Amino acid sequence: MAFTLSNPNLVIKIEPQDLEVKSLVYLKTGEELIKDPYTGLPLLHLFQVNPEEEGIVPRKIALKETRIYSGLEGGGRFYISWEALDSNYSSLNLIGNIEGAIDVIRPRLLWQLTIRNNTSQKIWLQVLFPQISGLGLGMPKEEFLALPHHAGDLTRNPIQEYTSLRYQSFGRAATKKEGNIYVREINYCGLASMNWMDYHRRDLGIYFGCHDPNFGLTGLRSYSCMVNYPSMGLGFRRFPVLNEEEEWVSPPFILEIHEGDWHSGARIYREWATQFINPPCNPKDLAEQYALHPRYDFFREGKVLHSFSDIPALYERGKEWGIKHFFIAGWNHGGFDAQYPDYHPAMELGSPLELERGCRYINADGGMVTFYINARLFDTGLPSYKEKGYNWAIKRPGGDVYIEQYDTPSLFAVMCPASEGWQGWLKDLAIWMVKAYGARGIYFDQLGSAEPFPCYHSLSISDHHPHHPEDYNRGYLKLLKETLEAIRKENPKAFLMIENCGDIYGQYVWGSLTWNGVLYDEHYSIYRYTFPEHSLVMMVHPKRLSEVEGDEKLRRDLFYQHIEQALLLGAVFWIAPDRRFGPGDEQMLLHANQMLKLRASIAREIARCHYVDQDGILSKGEIAVSHWIGKDDPRFHLICIGNHKGKGGEVEIEAFQVDSLWARGLGGELIQVPWKYTDRGIKLLIPPEFPALVIGIEGS
Template sequence: MYQSRYHYQNDLLSVAIDSLTGELLELIYKPTGENLIKNSSFLLHQPFQLFASLKGEKIRLFGGDTYSIARDAQLKPHITHEETENALLIRVSYNKLTDGEKSYNIPLCYQIELSRDTSELHWQLSLSNRQPELLIEDLRFPCLNGVYLGDTWEDDTLVYPYNAGLKIQNPVGFFCEKSPCIYWKWQEYRYVYSLGNIAAGPDEDGLYAMDFSYSGPLSMTWLDYYGEDLGIYFANHDPLPHNCSLRAETYGTSSPGMNFSFVHHPYCENGGNWNSPPLVTAVHRGDWHRGAEIYRAFRQNNVPAKKPKRPHWFEKSPGLVAHYDFKYQNGGVVHRYKDIPRLLDEAREMGLNHLLLAGWHRDGFDHGFPEYRADADLGTEEEFREAVSIVRQKGGHLSFYINSRIANTKYDPTGAFTAENAVRQKDGSPFVEAAGNRDLNFAVMCIHSSEWRNRLQSAVQYATERIGADGVYLDQLAMAPPCICHNPAHGHSWNDWNEGYRSLLKQINNKTSTDAPMSIVAEGVSDAYNADVSGFLVSTFSYYYTGAFPELYKYTFPEQILVDMLYPESNMAMRPVHIGQASTDIINKAFVTGSYFWVYDLVDDNTFHRDPKQFRYLKDVITLRKYWLETFGHGIFRDTDGLLEIPGTLIKRFELPGGVLLAIAQKQAACGECSMEYSPKIARAAVYTVKETAVQKRLLSFSAQEEKVTFSMPQEPISLIVFDNME
C-alpha cells in the first residue's frame, strides 16, 4: 500500500517523514495532539540544507523533490527504521543531493532517535563529499520550520542565549519590526545602539533572523520557545566547544511561524567526510526553566564539572571600579601611576575594594596592543610597582586590562609577526579591522598561534608577577565571534577556535606563579570557559531595550558570577541619554540577579560623582549587596521558582544552606502580599534594608500553610528577605 508519509512515534511524540523526499513533515505532541509545524514554506527545506562553493559559485544543496527525483532516481532517499530496547532509530540516506537543477555526488544520512519514554528527538548527520572541486562550507541541521504553539503565535515567547540571554515575546512579530537606532560619539568612538529588535533582515529568502556564533555573542548552544503551557527546547549537545551558530528566523506576520537551525562549518573538501555533533529537540510542559534544566543536565553529564577558578576575596566582593582614563587612545592622560592609591580610597567611599585599570600600558587604551609594558608618560615602572604594592598592602585588589584578540599593526613594520600569527583569510591576507581612530589598524590574531598565546601569557605575567596585580580583564575573549583561519601552520581545524581560548585560559591559570589564584574577568559569557574564569562581563546596557535577560544564563549555571556595568542617570558623556534613563532599572536587575557590579569612574565622561542622587542610591545597593555576600554567601540562583510575581517589582529567589533568600527591588512601594511555594518548616524570617549605607534588620511576619508561605512585601526600594528553616 502506498504511503505518502511514514509515521514514527512513542507515547509522547510522533514524527512524519515524507516517503519520497525524506523531509520532516510533522512533529506532534501526542498528549494534546498538536502538530508544532504549522507553516511549511515551499522555499525552505527541513531537516537540512548545505551551502557550498563550486569554482567560486555559491550553491545551496538539499534533498530532491518529486520533480527532481523523477529526472534522477538516485536523488530518492532510502528510509529505514530500527527498534532497539530503548529507542526507535529512523535513518534517511541520500546517495546524491541537488540544487534544484543539477545532482551532486554527496552521500548524506541523517538519523533521528526517538527514545521510548521521553519527549526528545536526538539528531545526527553524516556526509561524504565526492563531488570534484566542491567545498561544503556551511550546513544547517536540524532545520525545524514553521513552528508556533496553540492557536496563535502572538502569545509565544523565545529565550535565546545572546550574551547572557534575550527574552522576546511574540518573536514572529518582533523580528520584522523596524528598530530605532541611537547614534552616539564619545572621543574617537562612534557607537550605534538598537532600541528594539536586533534580528537582521529581510535576507535573500525574505527571512528576519538572529544568527549568532558560539562562542562569540552566543553563550550557550540552546534556545527555548514556549507558550502558555507547552514549549520546545532546541539544542546542540556537543561536549566539545566546536564553532557553530544558532539561527532563529521568521518570515514575520505575513507568513507566521519560527524556524530554528544550527549552522555548522564543515569546510569539507572533495574526498572529505563530516559528522555532526548530537543535537536535541524536546517538547516539554512549562516555560524556559525546563529547557535550562535539560541543558544544565547535559553539561553536567558530559563536560567534566569543575568549580570556577576565583579567589576568595572575589567571592566576597560586590564589584569593581573601572578606570579607562589612564591614557586614552588619542594620547590624553588623566591619571598617572602615583594616583592609584588615591583611586582605591575613592573606590572605598563607594564600598568597593577592587580597581580595574585600562590604558595603563605603552600608548594607552585601544592603541598600545600588545605593548603591555609601563608607559613613561604615566611614570616609571618602579612608581607603578610601588603604587600597586601600596594598594595591595591596604587590602585592595587590582586587575589590568589586556585585549585577548587584536594587535596594532604599527608595531609590526615588516609585517612578519602579523603574517605568521594573525587570522589568515581565504585569499591569504591577514584579517585587519579598526577601533575608534580609523588611522589605527588592528590585526585579529589567531588564538591557535603559539607565539600569540605566549605573548598574551607574557602580558599576564608582567601584570601580575612583575607589577603585582592580582587579576586581569581579558577583553573580547567570549564576545567577539570566532574566526576561520586559513593558516595551516597554526595546527588547528576549522571549527576549534573556542578550544584555542580554553587553552589560553588553562595556560594562564596553570603557569602564572602567584600562590593564590588570580581573578580573571572575560568580556562576554560562554559555557565553554565556565571553569576557567572568575566572572563574565555581560554588559546588558548595550542590548537592554532588545530584551536583555541575564536570568537565562544565571539560572542555567547558577554557580557563575555575571559582571554587569552600572551607569549614572545624568551627566554622562560615555553613553547616550537613553542608557542613563534606565540607570535604576539596570542597577536593580544587577542587584536581584546577584551580579558583580562594574562601576566606571571616568572624570567628566562617566562617573557617579556627577550625579549625587544616583550616587547615594548606588552606595546603598552596594552596602546591601556586600552584607548579603558576607553574611549569607552567594546562594544558588533559582530565578522566580515558586514565587508569585508582582507587577512593578523585581524579586528573585536564592537557595541557602538551611533556608532561602529573596532579593527584591522596586521603584515604587509594592502593596499587598506575596507568596512562595516552600515545603520546609520555617523557624524565622527577617527583612534586611539599607538607609544611608547602614543595614537595618527587622523580623517579618508570615503564614505557612500547605507548602506555601505568605508574607507582606517590604516598602523599601531594595531589600532582602531571609527565611531560616527549623533544625
C-alpha cells in the first residue's frame, strides 16, 4: 500500500514494498511528474565491496524486508525500515531506515539513509540512494538536463539523447546501457564540479542535490529509462564504511520542484553551499587579469621545440598582444606527459639557472609566471614508482591501481589525493618553484577535471595511507589549502590554478582552466552562474583539425563561438598568438586580437561586477547576451553582446532609469549604440555589423 506525504504545493506517494516513488504531483499546476511508476528502479540499492577479490563489480545485497513503522498519513515525515540478506561474502546483519520529510510550505523533500552494521566485522559498501525514476515533464523535445560535468552540460531531450551513440561513446562521461535503462554517472568533485542536477523545461523543473557539508566523494547518476514509457531518473552513489556495531547516516539529499529553468536549481544549491564554501581570497590585481599565454611547446613527445633561453623571446610575443602572464608546461624531465612527478628541469632544455633567468626576465618586466604540475599521475616507469608511487596510489579492492595513458607511451598510476605522502610531494614542489624560479602561479593539472575514484588502500596488505574511501575530495582540499598558505609565505601574491573547476576547490584557487567535450552540450554558464566569484580561464584558440574530424568549417565556427562565449562569461582568455593559427587563419587571428583588446578594455568593469547570466534580460532574439551587476553598486549594469553570426537585433532589459550609457566594440573602441525606453524597460538596438560589444549602464 502506497504511503502519502503532502503539503500545500506537493503530494508524493511511495510504495514501501518495492521502494519506488509512484506519484509526484505539483499541486500548483496539477501535473503528475511520475510518468512511469514501474521502472523497477528502487529508492535504494546496496552493494558490498569484497576485500579479497580484485577488479570485480561490488555484489548487490538483497533487502529481506521493508516496512513503514512510523509516519502520519498526509503528514510531513515517514520512515521505512529494512533488513539485508547475506551477500555471499559473509554473514551479514545490516538494518537501516529510509527517512523522508516534506517541507511545511516549499515543494521540497529531504531524503536520508541510516545503516547499522550488527555484524562482528568491518564492512565496505556502495549505496545507490536516493533514486527517483519515471520522471517526465510532458514536453520531451523541450526538456533539458543541467548536469555539472566540468563547468556544465545542458542537454536537450536527455531521455532520447542519453540513448544515442554520441553519448554512449563519450569517454569517461559516457552513458552505459543496463537493460532498458541508460545510466550516466560522474563523480564529485572533479568530473562533476558541483553536487546537484536539474531536470527542467522552460517554466518548471526538478532540482536534486546532495547537501553534504563534509564534501565526500559522490556519484551523480542520471538515467534514461526506456521501460514502459520513456522517462528520466536521477540518483546518487555513496561509499560508506561501517565498523562493527557502527551506524552510518547519509548526508541529506534534497529534491525540490521549482518554477523556471536550471537557474532556479542553481540558486537552491548556492543558498546551501555558500554556508560551507568560502569565497576565494586572491590578490586584487588578479581580478583584472584578462589573458594568459600558455606554452606547452618546450619539450614533448621526445622533441625539443624551445629551450629555456627562448623564454624572454616567447614572452615578448605574447606581450605584443598585451599578455604578460606566461604559463610554462613541458619543462620537466621527459617533457610534457612523461616521467611525472619528476619535476626537475629537463637537461635538454638548459640548466636550472637558465630557467630561473627566463622567469626573472618576465618578473622584472612586471609580468608573472605560472608553472604546470600534474596533480594526479605517477609514471610507472620511474625507479621511484615501486617505493613511492604504488604506496601513494588509489587502490581498487585487492590492491590493483588505476592505470591511465594519454598521448605518450608513458603509463601512469593514479595517485590518491588523501595520501599524505603525495600531498607533501606536490606541496614541496610548489614551494620550490616559487622559491627557486620566482613562480607566482602554480597550476595543478587534472585536479578539477579527471575522474575521482574511491580508494580502498586500507584493504590492501601494506597500509601506507589509511583513510575513508570517500576522502578523494577532502585530500585535494587539504592539498590546496596548505599549498596556498605555504607559497604565500614565500610570495604574498602567489596563487593557484587548476584544470577545470570544483565548487569546494574554488575557494583556494584564482583560475579554473575550463574545457569540455567538443560537441557535447557544454554550457559553462551553469557553473559561472552558481559561483560567479570563481574565475574561469577559457581556451579560445582554434581547435586542431583532428579534434573536429577534419571539418574546417566546424573548426572555424567553434572558434568564433568559443571566443564569444569567453567574452560573455568574463573569462580570462587562454591563447598563444603564434600557436594553433596557421595559413588561411588570418581573419581568425585578427578577430582574436580584436576580441582580446575588447576584453582588456572592460577588465576593470568585469572585476567590479558579478555575473547574473540572463537575469533581467526580457528579450534578445538570436543575439547572445550576458548581464553583469555591480558588486558594490547595483545601479551599474554591464551587458555583453555576442553577434558573431552578424544578424543584429534588439535586446530588452528590465526597467531602470539610465543616467549614462557607453559601449565598446571590437578592439575596445568606444562606439555609439542606439537605445530607447519601452513600457517594460530599455531596448538596445544592435546593428548587424557589430560582431561583439559591451555596454555599460549607470542607472538609478
